Amino acid sequence: MxxxxxxxxxxxxxxxxxxxxxxxxxxxxxxxxxxRIDYTKMVDDELAAAIPxxxxxxxxxxxxxEKVFENFxxxxxxxxxxxxxSKGEALDVDSHQFTNTAGTMxxxxxxxxxxxxxxxxxxxxxxxxxxxxxLATDEKTQAxxxxxxxxxxxxxxxTLKAQRILQLRKIADESGAExxxxxxxIIEEAYRPIPTRTFLRADIKDEKxxxxxxxxxxxxxx
Numbered sequence: 197m198x199x200x201x202x203x204x205x206x207x208x209x210x211x212x213x214x215x216x217x218x219x220x221x222x223x224x225x226x227x228x229x230x231x232r233i234d235y236t237k238m239v240d241d242e243l244a245a246a247i248p249x250x251x252x253x254x255x256x257x258x259x260x261x262e263k264v265f266e267n268f269x270x271x272x273x274x275x276x277x278x279x280x281x282s283k284g285e286a287l288d289v290d291s292h293q294f295t296n297t298a299g300t301m302x303x304x305x306x307x308x309x310x311x312x313x314x315x316x317x318x319x320x321x322x323x324x325x326x327x328x329x330x331l332a333t334d335e336k337t338q339a340x341x342x343x344x345x346x347x348x349x350x351x352x353x354x355t356l357k358a359q360r361i362l363q364l365r366k367i368a369d370e371s372g373a374e375x376x377x378x379x380x381x382i383i384e385e386a387y388r389p390i391p392t393r394t395f396l397r398a399d400i401k402d403e404k405x406x407x408x409x410x411x412x413x414x415x416x417x418x
Contacts, residue, residue: 257413261396265305268294291395302399302408309389311351311358320382321348321356324364327375343367358387 204212272292291306328344331337344367347360361383368376398411 261394264303264396265394268292268303268305290389290391300401302401304397304399305395307394308392310392311355312388312390313356313383314386314388317356317383317386320379320386323379323382324348324368324376327373327379340367356383358389361387 271294275292289306290309291304293302293304295302324344325348328341331341344364347364347367348356349360350356361380365380365384368380371377396413398413399408400411401407402409
């Protein structure tokens with residue numbers, strides 16, 4: 197290939213360089229535009245392929261989950277009957293755990309509950325506050341008052357926390373104060389938890405380490 201030398205003035209050289217720069221800029225813009233087109237198409241194609249498969253997987257997980265809950269329904273009912281016979285009261289739990297006799301498989305299932313109380317719970321709260329208002333006479337009773345007020349504190353949604361009321365029950369029973377105990381009882385009777393979503397967790401035991409290993413049941417757990 198023969199090389200050709202072209203003579204040009206400084207002004208012509210500047211014009212040529214500007215022309216070349218404009219061409220390169222245009223090519224770069226076209227390349228970026230094509231990349232955006234290619235990217236959009238790739239996203240559309242892969243979503244069109246992935247979403248139906250994921251929907252199918254979601255339906256399968258839902259079906260298996262419902263089947264497991266249905267299969268354990270009779271077992272949970274029998275567990276309740278056994279508890280009632282031995283304890284003389286109904287089984288009042290929202291979650292259950294089952295382990296095989298070999299201790300190699302474990303299943304936990306249940307339903308999340310959202311704390312909720314009737315308006316009458318406020319009567320119990322006021323009764324307890326009235327009782328403890330006259331207790332802060334020394335350092336020891338002041339600490340008790342602070343503890344009780346902390347347990348009566350509501351969450352961001354303005355709801356009492358059931359776990360704290362359980363702690364409050366223990367303190368009330370230990371105090372022996374009728375007004376305190378009655379206040380806690382009123383709150384407990386006003387408890388009306390709201391069922392939310394169900395949960396299912398399965399584990400198997402590692403033969404080598406003896407540690408429990410969770411079976412991934414969610415898209416983000418595998």
